[in-house]
Amino acid sequence: xxxxxxxxxxxxxxxxxxxxxxxxxxxxxxxxxxxxxxxxxxxxxxxxxxxxxxxxxxxxxxxxxxxxxxxxxxxxxxxxxxxxxxxxxxxxxxxxxxxxxxxxxxxxxxxxxxxxxxxxxxxxxxxxxxxxxxxxxxxxxxxxxxxxxxxxxxxxxxxxxxxxxxxxxxxxxxxxxxxxxxxxxxxxxxxxxxxxxxxxxxxxxxxxxxxxxxxxxxxxxxxxxxxxxxxxxxxxxxxxxxxxxxx
Ligand code: PXP
Numbered sequence: 001x002x003x004x005x006x007x008x009x010x011x012x013x014x015x016x017x018x019x020x021x022x023x024x025x026x027x028x029x030x031x032x033x034x035x036x037x038x039x040x041x042x043x044x045x046x047x048x049x050x051x052x053x054x055x056x057x058x059x060x061x062x063x064x065x066x067x068x069x070x071x072x073x074x075x076x077x078x079x080x081x082x083x084x085x086x087x088x089x090x091x092x093x094x095x096x097x098x099x100x101x102x103x104x105x106x107x108x109x110x111x112x113x114x115x116x117x118x119x120x121x122x123x124x125x126x127x128x129x130x131x132x133x134x135x136x137x138x139x140x141x142x143x144x145x146x147x148x149x150x151x152x153x154x155x156x157x158x159x160x161x162x163x164x165x166x167x168x169x170x171x172x173x174x175x176x177x178x179x180x181x182x183x184x185x186x187x188x189x190x191x192x193x194x195x196x197x198x199x200x201x202x203x204x205x206x207x208x209x210x211x212x213x214x215x216x217x218x219x220x221x222x223x224x225x226x227x228x229x230x231x232x233x234x235x236x237x238x239x240x241x242x243x244x245x246x247x
Contacts, residue, residue, distance in 0.1 A: 001215060010043070027053065037235050041069070041089070043216045068089030075107070090128060091196040106140060117146075131150070134153070141190070159171055161203065193214040200220075
């Protein structure tokens with residue numbers, strides 16, 4: 001099976017830094033450690049309200065990284081201009097609401113197809129791989145494909161929430177949906193990624209989907225780093241992914 005890439009999301013290193021308004025802990029230092037621990041890429045979400053990652057962080061990441069940067073952003077003119085200035089390896093479009101604590105759902109592509117097609121064209125022309133964060137929903141996948149996205153990232157939040165709340169039937173239904181939609185998207189020629197809410201307990205079944213090429217994981221790894229350090233936390237995630245992949 002093809003290698004499953006691990007993208008480490010460092011947003012919440014910036015959350016801790018921003019709690020005190022200084023420059024410690026530095027998310028770029030975390031990104032470099034993640035590289036050393038075997039991350040295949042680094043993901044960072046520049047939110048409209050700059051609640052964690054800042055413009056300066058993005059600039060420094062572009063300078064410092066030797067692995068690809070996956071730049072998560074809302075589909076706004078401001079973010080498009082920033083992406084076009086930095087030309088990251090990948091741009092992942094995510095929905096964004098100020099009042100939400102995290103990215104709660106996937107992007108509504110089907111109802112905004114025309115605008116999004118025009119929005120992503122210059123990003124593709126600039127050489128960025130365009131990824132769209134969506135629910136495991138056939139309508140959204142078809143729309144993402146039509147507008148010219150090269151990658152979709154399936155939202156694993158519903159699956160992970162069902163697991164952590166002990167709703168195991170719902171969890172299994174979500175997992176089946178993720179599997180079916182990974183196959184469907186792969187069949188259309190899209191590269192399939194997945195992420196949101198993944199932990200040591202929930203990663204294996206998703207890592208085992210042969211159509212999935214990349215997982216993006218952040219909050220759990222930054223939390224786990226408090227207890228065992230960032231590098232060991234990432235290495236353990238890598239091990240679980242590899243184990244699931246080889247079964
Ligand atoms: N993928 C996307 C598109 C996201 O927006 C996020 C959260 O920022 C993640 C993956 C990582 O989610 P988590 O931090 O819950 O691991």
